[in-house]
Amino acid sequence: MRKKLVAGNWKMNNDLDAGLKLTSEIIHMVEDEVRGNVGVVIAPPFVHLTKISQLLKNEARISLAAQNCSEHEKGAYTGEVSAGMLASVGVNFVIIGHSERREYFNETNEQLARKTDIVLNHGLLPIFCCGESLEIREKGNYVEHVCNQLNESLFHLSEEELRKVVIAYEPIWAIGTGKTASTEQAQEMHHALRNYIAGAYGKELADDITILYGGSCKPSNAPELFACADVDGGLIGGASLSSRDFVDIIKSF
Numbered sequence: 001m002r003k004k005l006v007a008g009n010w011k012m013n014n015d016l017d018a019g020l021k022l023t024s025e026i027i028h029m030v031e032d033e034v035r036g037n038v039g040v041v042i043a044p045p046f047v048h049l050t051k052i053s054q055l056l057k058n059e060a061r062i063s064l065a066a067q068n069c070s071e072h073e074k075g076a077y078t079g080e081v082s083a084g085m086l087a088s089v090g091v092n093f094v095i096i097g098h099s100e101r102r103e104y105f106n107e108t109n110e111q112l113a114r115k116t117d118i119v120l121n122h123g124l125l126p127i128f129c130c131g132e133s134l135e136i137r138e139k140g141n142y143v144e145h146v147c148n149q150l151n152e153s154l155f156h157l158s159e160e161e162l163r164k165v166v167i168a169y170e171p172i173w174a175i176g177t178g179k180t181a182s183t184e185q186a187q188e189m190h191h192a193l194r195n196y197i198a199g200a201y202g203k204e205l206a207d208d209i210t211i212l213y214g215g216s217c218k219p220s221n222a223p224e225l226f227a228c229a230d231v232d233g234g235l236i237g238g239a240s241l242s243s244r245d246f247v248d249i250i251k252s253f
């Protein structure tokens with residue numbers, strides 16, 4: 001049985017006080033309202049991680065993620081944060097290759113392969129983002145494009161390593177736009193990605209990989225998206241900034 005997961009990516013939102021308040025609300029609501037075996041991840045900005053890690057110390061079902069990390073081990077890389085530093089403050093997951101990083105910071109598939117390696121080497125779990133622009137969607141080669149992102153960034157991994165990766169499919173045209181992929185569009189891509197992984201690593205491993213959907217996911221559309229056979233949860237942006245909406249999304253399974 002593959003793991004169900006809902007991850008909240010706060011992006012560059014909330015000062016520390018607001019982040020701590022949001023975390024406390026999520027902790028209490030998850031404890032009071034969430035049943036079943038869905039895992040919860042929150043990805044606050046870097047400067048919140050140490051304090052939020054302390055709040056989550058006794059929370060078995062809520063994990064902590066960073067939104068990015070350096071591809072380098074350490075050294076003269078001003079402004080960067082290493083995977084080792086993240087591990088040392090209690091981070092569990094690292095989001096790698098979010099489309100905003102790819103677009104605004106020119107992150108390439110090759111660079112993301114190095115980030116994946118360094119994250120795994122530090123005992124952290126990658127949430128690897130992939131997805132296509134509207135232009136590629138309209139051209140029709142979107143499945144090929146997203147499969148290639150997996151191929152170039154993940155397919156050098158051993159079976160044991162790939163099993164630790166969570167994949168997040170986020171059609172760029174649906175991020176922050178209010179325009180969600182339809183259930184057919186989400187299922188088509190998730191199924192294609194699972195098949196592609198099966199082709200390289202075998203069906204058993206492909207069936208075990210958690211694949212999240214991201215892009216304008218909210219309480220009103222999460223139930224139908226999460227009901228798709230190959231959708232194992234969500235990577236939530238805007239709606240994860242409201243504890244009520246985020247927990248309602250978690251309860252959509």
Ligand SMILES: O=C[C@H](O)COP(=O)(O)O
Nearest residue numbers: 009175176215216237238
């Ligand atoms: O990381 C989250 C995604 O980019 C989705 O963002 P959104 O839910 O605001 O569209």
